[in-house]
Amino acid sequence: GLLDTRVPIKSHDEIGALTQNFNSMAEQLEKNDENRLSFLADLSHDLKTPLASIKALAESLGDEESKETYQEFLGDIVTEIDRMNITVSRLLEFNKVSNISTKVNKKDFIFAFLVNETVNSMQPLADKKNISINFKGGQLKEKIFGDREKLRQMILNLLDNAIKYSEENGVVEVRLTDKRRELHLSIKDCGKGIPTKELPYLFDRFYRVDKARHKETGGTGIGLAIVKDVAQLHEGRVDVESRLETGTIFTIKLPKQGTWFKTL
Numbered sequence: 001g002l003l004d005t006r007v008p009i010k011s012h013d014e015i016g017a018l019t020q021n022f023n024s025m026a027e028q029l030e031k032n033d034e035n036r037l038s039f040l041a042d043l044s045h046d047l048k049t050p051l052a053s054i055k056a057l058a059e060s061l062g063d064e065e066s067k068e069t070y071q072e073f074l075g076d077i078v079t080e081i082d083r084m085n086i087t088v089s090r091l092l093e094f095n096k097v098s099n100i101s102t103k104v105n106k107k108d109f110i111f112a113f114l115v116n117e118t119v120n121s122m123q124p125l126a127d128k129k130n131i132s133i134n135f136k137g138g139q140l141k142e143k144i145f146g147d148r149e150k151l152r153q154m155i156l157n158l159l160d161n162a163i164k165y166s167e168e169n170g171v172v173e174v175r176l177t178d179k180r181r182e183l184h185l186s187i188k189d190c191g192k193g194i195p196t197k198e199l200p201y202l203f204d205r206f207y208r209v210d211k212a213r214h215k216e217t218g219g220t221g222i223g224l225a226i227v228k229d230v231a232q233l234h235e236g237r238v239d240v241e242s243r244l245e246t247g248t249i250f251t252i253k254l255p256k257q258g259t260w261f262k263t264l
């Protein structure tokens with residue numbers, strides 16, 4: 001790999017300086033390569049969540065009697081396909097210009113609206129396991145200055161996990177709270193929980209707790225890495241608390257819109 005191309009610095013003259021430049025360029029290229037791979041992996045993950053929703057929706061269409069619900073489900077399917085379309089376009093773009101689609105598009109918007117939308121879009125998947133998702137805090141009008149699509153993906157990944165790692169008939173509690181300069185979004189499940197010793201690695205790319213045990217859930221260990229990246233992109237952070245056989249709470253803490261300027 002590129003590491004082999006690194007040249008030892010033997011003098012402190014022009015040659016030494018050139019060598020140092022060469023080495024740091026090699027390092028940069030290597031880092032780009034890593035990022036490129038991880039970006040592609042993120043995109044593939046982004047395709048999986050809407051696919052799962054579409055599958056659930058399409059399956060329940062078969063048993064649907066009422067024309068109204070039928071059309072609502074069809075509408076939901078179209079929305080999910082649109083979402084996949086965006087991801088596929090990003091993938092194509094990425095092939096052309098390697099960093100165009102890592103572009104961040106931040107705007108001011110009411111965070112609760114996005115949470116509500118995202119919770120609704122996961123409902124069909126939750127229904128499959130007869131899991132109910134309760135959302136508290138939907139009335140909050142606080143704004144976030146952020147990238148809507150990236151934040152949507154962050155919430156989707158957490159909800160997807162909460163459903164995936166819960167038993168049937170479970171309850172997932174989503175709570176948005178106003179904490180002075182921050183908004184806190186917590187997603188709590190009553191699932192199998194995560195062993196304490198695993199918590200430090202949880203947000204690492206490709207990390208999965210007990211690979212054999214989770215084989216049937218078919219994840220890739222990227223979801224939480226995306227969650228952490230998106231939180232950091234918004235000067236936020238993610239906390240996790242978990243107890244085996246009891247459940248897990250992930251809490252996203254994001255600064256409200258405008259807080260940055262006020263604290264300067």
Ligand code: ADP
Binds near residue numbers: 189202218224
């Ligand atoms: P995956 O695609 O494997 O779900 P994630 O990065 O989303 O990847 O999660 C990493 C690992 O953390 C998962 O494999 C799972 O073992 C564990 N995990 C994530 N969320 C939960 C949860 N809500 N309850 C229990 N375990 C979880």
